[in-house]
Each structure stands twice: as structure tokens, then as C-alpha cells.
Amino acid sequence: MKLVTAIIKPHMLDEVKSALESFGVEGMTVSEASGFGRQRGHTEVYRGAEYTVDLVPKVRLEVLVSDDDASDIIDVLVKSARTGRIGDGKVWSVPVDDVVRVRTGERGAEAL
Amino acid sequence: MTPLDVNSGDTAWILTSAALVLLMTPGLALFYGGMVRAKTVLNMMMMSFGALASISVVWVLWGYSMAFGDDVGAGLLGNPFQYFGLAGLMEDTGASLPTMAFVGFQAVFAIITVALISGAIADRAKWGTWMIFTVVWATIVYFPVAHWVFDFTVTEDDGTVSHVGGWIANNLKAIDFAGGTAVHINAGVAGLALAIVLGRRAGWKRDPMRPHNLTLVMLGAGLLWFGWFGFNAGSALTAGNSASVVWVNTMVATGAAALAWLIIERIRDGHATSLGAASGVVAGLVAITPSCSSVSPVGAILVGAIAGVLCALAVGLKYKLNIDDSLDVVGVHLVGGLWGTIAVGFFATAAAPAGVDGLFYGGGVDQLWRQVVGALAVLVYSFVLTLVIGFVLQKTIGFRVPEDQELEGVDSVEHAETAYDLGNLAGTLRSTGALGAAAAHRTDSEDAQKGVRA
Numbered sequence: 001m002k003l004v005t006a007i008i009k010p011h012m013l014d015e016v017k018s019a020l021e022s023f024g025v026e027g028m029t030v031s032e033a034s035g036f037g038r039q040r041g042h043t044e045v046y047r048g049a050e051y052t053v054d055l056v057p058k059v060r061l062e063v064l065v066s067d068d069d070a071s072d073i074i075d076v077l078v079k080s081a082r083t084g085r086i087g088d089g090k091v092w093s094v095p096v097d098d099v100v101r102v103r104t105g106e107r108g109a110e111a112l
Numbered sequence: 113m114t115p116l117d118v119n120s121g122d123t124a125w126i127l128t129s130a131a132l133v134l135l136m137t138p139g140l141a142l143f144y145g146g147m148v149r150a151k152t153v154l155n156m157m158m159m160s161f162g163a164l165a166s167i168s169v170v171w172v173l174w175g176y177s178m179a180f181g182d183d184v185g186a187g188l189l190g191n192p193f194q195y196f197g198l199a200g201l202m203e204d205t206g207a208s209l210p211t212m213a214f215v216g217f218q219a220v221f222a223i224i225t226v227a228l229i230s231g232a233i234a235d236r237a238k239w240g241t242w243m244i245f246t247v248v249w250a251t252i253v254y255f256p257v258a259h260w261v262f263d264f265t266v267t268e269d270d271g272t273v274s275h276v277g278g279w280i281a282n283n284l285k286a287i288d289f290a291g292g293t294a295v296h297i298n299a300g301v302a303g304l305a306l307a308i309v310l311g312r313r314a315g316w317k318r319d320p321m322r323p324h325n326l327t328l329v330m331l332g333a334g335l336l337w338f339g340w341f342g343f344n345a346g347s348a349l350t351a352g353n354s355a356s357v358v359w360v361n362t363m364v365a366t367g368a369a370a371l372a373w374l375i376i377e378r379i380r381d382g383h384a385t386s387l388g389a390a391s392g393v394v395a396g397l398v399a400i401t402p403s404c405s406s407v408s409p410v411g412a413i414l415v416g417a418i419a420g421v422l423c424a425l426a427v428g429l430k431y432k433l434n435i436d437d438s439l440d441v442v443g444v445h446l447v448g449g450l451w452g453t454i455a456v457g458f459f460a461t462a463a464a465p466a467g468v469d470g471l472f473y474g475g476g477v478d479q480l481w482r483q484v485v486g487a488l489a490v491l492v493y494s495f496v497l498t499l500v501i502g503f504v505l506q507k508t509i510g511f512r513v514p515e516d517q518e519l520e521g522v523d524s525v526e527h528a529e530t531a532y533d534l535g536n537l538a539g540t541l542r543s544t545g546a547l548g549a550a551a552a553h554r555t556d557s558e559d560a561q562k563g564v565r566a
């Protein structure tokens with residue numbers, strides 16, 4: 001099993017979500033995040049004083065998937081989140097030891 | 113003097129104006145409150161509301177008497193005991209405007225003048241010390257200055273002088289229609305003095321201290337503009353032609369100042385900002401306050417536009433001077449007040465209600481020097497005494513919170529409250545890292561509470 005995490009532009013969330021749903025993903029966790037990559041932040045000016053806002057708003061999307069699906073789902077994520085402009089985000093996956101569905105106690109692949 | 117009937121039109125207008133001016137202080141609380149960070153907005157607003165509370169009481173007890181009692185000498189101070197507790201002012205004397213209407217109208221001027229100062233010491237003042245400061249400063253600085261500027265000598269029809277007023281109004285004869293000197297120069301330079309006494313905020317110029325809610329700032333600026341019609345047009349003390357001219361001048365100077373500020377921003381920074389619009393509005397209002405009765409509507413446009421340019425440029429000075437006048441009380445109120453007061457000497461026209469010609473209308477420099485002397489007298493008096501009051505309070509009971517409390521935020525430290533409970537929805541806060549800090553502090557204080565209870 002793998003945990004696939006995507007950091008994407010907030011306004012791409014709907015597109016990414018429907019792409020994942022079309023692929024057959026049945027659950028995901030989405031949270032608001034902030035950070036920066038190569039695009040850095042932006043500047044704001046208040047009464048002539050400039051402020052650099054380093055951390056820009058992002059959405060963090062996490063999906064638990066089987067080893068077989070991981071590669072395809074990463075492809076779906078990358079394709080649907082891409083605008084081609086700087087700041088599109090990153091996608092990565094890490095191995096997962098165990099998963100338990102809280103309601104039923106099912107473990108491993110059954111809990112996905 | 114033959115008894116006259118109360119003029120109900122005048123009385124209604126002055127009572128209405130007084131209520132309009134009172135609303136300016138909550139408006140100021142919003143204007144200032146939106147400009148600070150979320151962790152100090154309540155304290156910022158409480159400094160204004162605190163002034164509303166304390167000054168309304170001391171005005172009734174001794175403030176009115178010090179400002180408008182008979183002069184005790186040289187036009188410097190009214191007799192504090194003559195009308196202590198407004199004694200003897202309740203009876204109907206048959207004057208066209210009841211004295212109590214004037215008492216109420218002038219009370220709200222005292223309140224907002226004190227509240228204006230608070231913008232210079234955002235985020236770092238002990239609220240209790242601030243409250244003591246409001247009373248001491250009003251007593252030592254505002255009430256005497258109001259006497260100088262607003263208390264006119266009354267001469268009866270038969271030539272006898274029934275009331276002696278202050279020196280700027282009666283001897284110097286500087287024109288300050290609604291308070292460019294007494295209110296704005298006075299509060300502006302007092303803000304400068306307190307900013308020097310309290311020192312710079314921790315992390316000033318290094319950490320982002322951007323306004324947390326510009327919609328509050330815009331709302332506050334709108335309420336100030338609205339209330340300012342009572343401030344200026346009400347200062348005619350009659351509901352007639354003078355008030356009407358002043359009303360129009362107040363409107364148009366403000367519009368011109370906002371335009372000018374935004375044009376400066378657009379050229380210098382590339383964008384016209386909402387904070388610039390709100391600031392331009394206030395700069396224009398400040399500048400037209402002393403001059404609204406003495407200039408033409410076109411003169412008002414020029415007074416306002418120049419105020420917008422001057423103040424937009426002046427707000428950057430604090431970074432060069434290294435003085436943390438946090439919300440630009442100096443850049444807007446001192447600079448705008450100085451300009452508006454001196455502008456009378458240039459732009460006054462005898463066609464306006466005040467009936468005086470300035471330099472540009474063939475009046476020479478006679479009015480100009482009177483304006484300059486009046487402005488400088490208030491500036492020096494207020495600056496020196498505010499420095500003294502501030503340093504005494506700082507050395508005795510302390511005026512500034514400790515740095516750890518300042519970093520935590522004066523709302524929770526001074527008032528045990530948090531303005532907003534937005535939790536994880538505060539997406540924009542995260543971009544500055546403020547949410548994480550706030551959450552950590554909340555845990556600390558919860559632990560501390562448990563500790564106290566256990």
C-alpha cells in the first residue's frame with residue numbers, strides 16, 4: 001500500500017478531485033496548506049511599505065492506494081493538476097505499513 | 113440682553129452633529145482595528161472605547177469648565193471650578209442654542225482627539241496605563257488647548273465683556289474652524305511623542321505587520337467621513353448658510369484627497385489600494401477641518417488634493433526616522449492638520465463664511481503668520497507635555513507590556529479575549545505563520561488556566 005500526497009493549486013482541486021473519482025478512487029483527505037517552491041511568494045504594499053508574503057495558499061490532497069494503482073494515480077494527479085505555469089505543486093508517494101478501517105476493524109488492502 | 117427663544121433648528125442640528133461626532137470614535141476604532149494584526153484588534157478598539165468612557169466623565173466633571181470657563185489669565189486656561197460638574201448649566205437661559213447642546217458637542221471632540229493618539233502605540237501598550245493617560249492628557253493638554261482655540265470671548269450689545277476666552281481664538285485670531293490645531297496637530301504630535309516613549313514594536317520593519325482586515329478599515333473610514341459632517345458643519349453652531357458651505361467643502365476636499373492619494377500610489381507602487389483610499393479620505397477630512405469655513409469649494413479641492421499628496425508621501429517618513437508610529441497618526445493627522453491649518457493662510461477667501469482673504473486672494477501674509485503661530489504653539493505645547501506625561505507613566509507604572517506578552521498579543525494578555533475564532537479556516541493567516549503561533553499560545557494559556565484552577 002502507498003500514501004500518495006499531492007500539493008496543488010487551490011483552484012485546481014475540483015478538477016483533480018473529479019479526475020480521481022473518474023479513475024475510481026473512493027476516498028481522499030484534503031486540507032488547506034501553505035508553502036512555497038520555486039515560484040516563491042508575492043509582495044503586497046500597504047501605505048507604500050512592501051511586505052513579502054513567502055507562503056502562498058496550497059491544497060494538500062492525500063489518497064491511500066494499493067501498490068498496483070499507485071503509479072497510475074500519480075499520473076492522474078499530475079495530469080489533472082497541471083496548468084503548465086510555475087507553482088503547480090508536487091506529487092509523491094510513500095510506503096504504508098498498515099491501514100485499519102475504524103468502523104469495522106478491517107486491516108490492510110481490505111481497508112482501502 | 114433680552115431673553116430669546118431657543119432656536120429649535122439650530123439646537124436640533126447641533127445635537128444631531130454631536131451624535132454624528134460621537135460615532136466617529138467607534139468608526140476610528142474600526143479604522144484602526146482593521147489595520148493591526150488579528151491578535152491585537154480588540155486592544156486597539158478598546159483604546160478608543162476606553163477614551164469614550166473616561167473622557168465623557170471627566171468632560172462633565174472638569175473638562176468643560178477648563179475649556180470653556182472664564183479665562184483665568186492670558187487666555188491660557190478656563191476656570192476649572194466655575195462649571196465643575198456642569199454646575200448651573202441646566203437652567204434654560206433663553207439662549208438660542210442651549211449651553212448643554214454645546215457641552216455635548218464639544219465633549220465628543222475631546223473624546224476623539226484622545227482616541228486618535230492610540231494609533232501611534234498599537235500592539236504594545238498597557239491598557240490600564242492608557243486609561244490613566246487619557247485622563248491626564250485630556251486635563252493637561254487637550255482642555256487648555258481647546259480653550260485657546262475654541263473658546264471665543266463674548267461681548268454683549270452694550271460693549272461689556274461677559275466672557276473671556278482663549279488666546280489663539282481671540283488674540284492671535286488664527287482661524288481653526290473645527291480643530292486642525294486643537295484636534296489633529298494636537299493628537300498627531302502627541303502620537304509622535306508616545307511612539308518615542310514606548311519605542312518600536314518587537315520585529316518592526318522585519319516581520320510583516322500587515323492590516324488583518326481592510327474591510328473594517330474601509331467601514332471605519334466611511335463612518336469617519338459620515339461623522340465628520342457633524343464635526344465640521346456642526347462647528348458652525350447654527351443650521352444655516354455657513355454650515356451648508358462647510359458641508360460641501362468637507363465632501364469635496366475628502367474626495368480630492370482620496371483621488372490624490374490613489375494617484376500617488378498608482379504611480380509609485382503600481383496599484384491603487386483600498387488602504388490608500390481609506391487613508392486619503394481621512395487625510396482630506398483632517399486638512400479641511402480647520403479650513404472648511406474659509407475656502408471656496410474649488411479651494412477645498414486644492415486643499416484636499418494637496419493633503420492627499422503630502423500625507424501619502426509623509427507616511428513613509430517613519431521608516432527613515434526609525435519611529436514606530438504604527439498607524440501613521442503623524443503622517444495623516446499631524447501632517448494633514450498642519451497643512452490644513454496653514455492652507456487657510458493661502459486659500460482663504462473673503463467670499464467664504466469666515467470672511468478673510470489669504471495670500472492667494474490678495475490678503476497678504478497677515479492670516480498666514482497667524483495660522484503658522486497657532487499651529488506651532490499647539491505643536492510644541494502638546495509634544496513637550498505629552499513626552500513628559502508619557503515618560504512619567506513609563507517610569508512609574510509602566511506604559512509598555514513586556515516583550516513576551518507583546519509577541520503573544522495584547523488582546524489575550526490585557527483583555528483575556530480573542531477577536532476571532534476561525535480555527536483552520538483562517539487560510540490567509542497561515543501564509544504569515546500567525547495561525548500556528550496563535551494555536552501554540554492558546555494551548556499555553558489553557559495549560560496555565562488549568563494550573564491556576566488546580
